[in-house]
Amino acid sequence: MKRSLILSILFSSITAFSFSQKITINMGKVSLHEALKEIKKETNIDFFYSDRELNTDRVVLANFIDTDIEEAISKLVGKTYKIQKNEEGILLITPIHSVNFQNEITIKGVITDEFNNPLPGVTILVKGTKQGTTSDFDGNYTIKADKESTLVFSYVGYNTQEVSVNGKTEINVQLKTAVAELDEVVVTGIIERQKETYTGAVTTISGNELKEIGNQNIIQSIKTIEPSFLVLENNIQGANPNILPTIEVRGQTSISTEDLRDEYDSDPNSPLFVLDGFETTLRTIVDLDMNRVESITILKDAASTALYGSKAANGVVVVETKKSKDGELNISYTGDFSVDIPDLSDYNLMNAEEKLEFERLSGRWTYYSVDPAYQIPLDSAYNAKLADIKRGVDTYWLNEPVQTAFTQRHSVYVDGGSDALRFSTGLSYRDNEGVMKGSGRDIWSGNIDLTYRKNKINITNRLYVSGSMANESNYGSFEKFAQANPYYKKYNDENEITRHLETSAYGNYVRGYYGYNIVNPLYSSTLNNIDETNGFSVQNNLASIWTINNNLRVQAGIQLKKSTTENEVFISPEETIYDNVSFFEKGEYTNAHSENFSYVANAMLVYHNLFNKKHSLTGNLRAEIEEQNNESYTTKAVGFPSGSNGKPSFSFSYDLNAKPNFYTNKYRRNNVMASVNYSFDKKYFIDLNYRLDGSTAFGSKERYSPFWSAGLGWNLHNNFGIKGDVINVLRLRQTLGYTGNQNLGSVASTSVYTYNSLINYYGAGAKLTQYANADLEWQRTFDTNLGLDLVMFNNKLDAQFNLYNKNTNPLVVPIDLASSTGLVNYPLNVGKLKVNGWEAVINYKIINNLEDQLF
Structure with a gap:
């Protein structure tokens, strides 16, 4: 009673009007005591509570925009307390009465x-x-x-x-973490950083965003969302589902030449792909079931990619799959399909009448001198074609080898478990037809994930198995259909596909002037040609986390991977390319078998602490080892009787003066990495990364090379108190550093010898085919970035501006200086400009319905 009287006297000046006001504060995660203190300062309202009943030291999230005071207090103290206003206008915070339970x-x-x-x-x-x-x-x-x-x-x-x-x-x-909060944490594949205090230039895409764009594959969806992720058009292969795309992130850094690479190395300008914390291949990402993807993070500048050292000059794409959940057993099925329709409208080819007239005007049907013996056969051939055209012959060849392709996908996912043990398993199948008839790619995959967590130990094991069967079209190249003349008929008078559209009836007199053994482009489709590739891979990822205390933990992981690929190609002896070849050399069978086995192991120490509630420090120390073992065997048989099915036992011999080919290589890598992130009061922050890489792929005098990056950041919205209804985030970033590229060959610094086929008195000789270069240096790319992040209108508009520049040495190749601008549809718009080696990129995302906020 005495306490109530005193409080009544102290706060009698507070009126009911005070409680109708709204409050806007942005303090982030602070203690409840600090939050209440700040609210009192802003509103001149005090609170009444018991320290024994309300824990004011616990951390709360104190971010409110134009929120009623009572609602804000309720969210801060939680659902176990009730908020009441007494007669004196004081907010009383009291615990909800306990419940008596029977058991x-x-x-x-x-x-x-x-x-x-x-x-x-x-x-x-x-x-x-x-x-x-x-x-x-x-x-x-x-x-x-x-x-x-x-x-x-x-x-x-x-x-x-x-x-x-x-x-x-x-x-x-x-x-x-709730899906809506996914972009608050930056997942780099090695470490996690809070986006609010991270200096790197990154783009995070959720699995749902990928599926909103389309359901072809992951790469196609990323291309639409992220402007710096370029998928270069392949006009030769077109929409072939078996051809991997050529990808660049922020331009090229290396000379793209096969002479500097061996058969197991990838495009030197392709980004590094990381799946669930371990490096993977582009083929794995393209074939990955999109329904398994939780998020994708694209690392673009030195501050974010330097964690990967010698492999990061072209950017890093980090893919995280969905993790198992505890609780009741859940079973889900996803099925979808897509349709690919060939678009031939860009081919503005002449019709039969136009083409023949064009040939006449160009002189194709006129002999260069006045000689009736040569001109008469040309006139006869021309008139025969003209007569066919008058009878209605006008063949459109382009639609013959193509089809409307249907792709269907099915996936089943099961998860569940308890607090200590959780599991998930899934199966997926994709039947991907190609636009070229007979081409396609069937993909299947399965996974089993187990997670065990007890006290301070967390162990996760992920087993992933996948296979594929790819077929190429036996129609051959689309190019030959585009080159076929429209005044030829597809079929003869018996409605059969002939070997040739025309053969020279006039011998050498007109050879070179008009059709001499013109091949029917449809003839290959009648033969039993085979081009089939079967692949199988199995990998197991084991990761463990030991939480020593609240500030320190140890992480370790190991990946084992085994994959095999077999390619069979049979070219029928009846193909027209063998018209002038001896009988015993017609037809060809090639079998190529390759195997890969690799292991990667890493261990990391993670430290995090918060000093005086303002100084945040996170440090990582990591070591990693890796070994790759590759083998391939190729053999070729030639000469097959007509009508044979391509079995090698039906062949007459091996390729003349040739032998089976066997290739093997082994290389190892190791590295150590240190990373530090410091933040002061969530206003100023810094990122420092250092990595020392070693590899057998480089010269013996250059086995190790350091890579580093540094980044500074400034949260202007926290420093100047401008966070409110309009501006939510205003962040300035500056980064610079060195990264490398190791996609140029695994044996480029090693002397390679092969045996000669010649034998003398001393036996077989060997010749040097590649000379070792002990001074072969690592490719190093210097990268700098000035970035600005802007989030406005209550998180409805998320924009990012980045100004990049990079320079590679050795193998110096300037950045693509071609200027380009463009806009992409929802959910991301982008404007991009490249001038004098600097690349400026602006990308912004409109979330929900921004128009309601603006108008």
């Missing part, structure tokens, strides 16, 4: 995030009641409930989770 037990546990960091301030409620509590600074909680109750765990930015008690007295929970 009451006491439950304890720890609440962590996806990275096993403790989560303070999580609200825990007994479902169906108002009984609840919150977790402390270390994520610990204690609550009383019935042994058959259900606990509900909720926290800002995380998915709410329900767990059945079932008589358990210890329940540990790992909350998952």
Whole structure:
């Protein structure tokens, strides 16, 4: 009574009008005490509560925009407290009365995030009641409930989770980041960084965004969303589903030549792809089931890519698949299909009448001298073609080898488990028809993921198996259909596809002037040619995390991968390319078999601490080793009787003066990496990365090379207090550093010898085919970036501006200086300009319905 009287006197000046006002603050994660103190300062309102009943030291998220005061306080203190306004206008914060349970037990546990960091301030409620509590600074909680109750765990930015008690007295929970908050954490494949204090230039794409764009494959969706991710058009291969795309992130850094590479190395300008923390191939990403993708992060500048050192000069694409969830058993099925329709409208070819007239005007049907013996056969041939045209012959060849291609996809996903053990498994199948008749690619895959978490140990094992069967069209090249003359008929008078459209009836007199053994482009489709590739791969990723304490943890991982590929090609002896070849050399069978085995192992120490509630420090120390073993065997048989099915036993011999080919190589890599991120009061921050790479792919005098990056950032919205209804984020970034490229060959610094086929008195000789270069240096690319991030209109508009420049040495190749601008449809628009080696990129994303905010 005495306390109420004093409070009444102290705050009698506060009127009801004070509680109708709204508040806007942006403090981020602070203690409840600091949040209430700031609200009191802004609104001149005080609060009444008991320190024994309200834990004011726990961390809360104090970000409110034009929010009613009572609503803001309710969100801060949680659902286990009620907010009341007394007669004096004071806000009273009191706990909700406890509930008496018939079979009451006491439950304890720890609440962590996806990275096993403790989560303070999580609200825990007994479902169906108002009984609840919150977790402390270390994520610990204690609550009383019935042994058959259900606990509900909720926290800002995380998915709410329900767990059945079932008589358990210890329940540990790992909350998952809500999809809407995915872009708040930057996933680099090695470390995780808070976006608010990260200096790197990155783009994060969710799995849902990928599917909103299209369902062809992951690469096609990324191309539409991210402007710096360029997929170069391949006009020769067109829409062939078996050809890998050529990709560049922010232009080229290397000389693109086969002379500097061996058969196991990739395009020197292709980005590095990382799947679930381990490096992978472009083929794996293209064939990956899109429904398994949780997020994709594209690392574009030195501050973000230097973590990968010698492999990062062309950018890094990090793909994270969906993780298993605990709870009841869930089964999901996804099925979709797509249609590819060949667009031939760009081919503006002449019709039969136009083509023949063009040939006449160009002199094709006129002999260069007046000689009736030569001119008469030409006139006869011309008149015969003209007569066919008058009878209606006008063949459109382009639509013969193509089709409307249908692609169907099916995937089944099952997950579930308990707090300690979770599992997920999935199967997917994709039947991908090609636009060229007979071409296609069938892909199947399966995965089994197991996660065990107990106390401070977290172990995850992911087994992934996949296979494919690819077929090339037996119609041959589309080019020959574009070159076929429209005044020829597809079929003869018996409606048969002939070997030749025309053969010279006049011998050598007109050879070179008109059709001499003109091949029918449809003839190849009648033969039993084969071009088939079968692939199979299995990989296992094992990762573990040991949380030593709240500030320190150890991570380790190992990947084992085995893959095989077999390619069979049979060219029928009846093909027209063998018209002038001896009988015993007609036809060809080639079999190429390759195998790859690799392992990668890494270990990392992670440290994080917050000093004086303003100084945030995160450090990582990591080491990694890798070994690649590749083998390939190729053999060729020639000479097949007509009508044979391409089995090598039907061949007459091996290729003349040739022998089977065998290729093998082994190379190893190792590296150590250190990374530090420091932030002061979430206003100023810095990123430092250093990596030392070693590889057998380079000269013996240049086995190791350092790579580094540095980045500075400034959150202007926190420094000047401009965060509000219009501007949510205004961040300035500057980065620079060195990265490398190791896609230029694995044996380029090694002397290679081959045996001569000649034998003398001393035996077989060997010749040097490649000379070792002990001074072969690593390719190093210097990269600098000035960036500006802007989020406006209550997170509805997300824009990013980056000004890049990079220079490569050795193998110096200037950045593509061609100027280009463009706009892309929802969800991302982009304007891009390249001038004098500097590349400026602006990309912005419109979320939800921004028009309602602007007009």
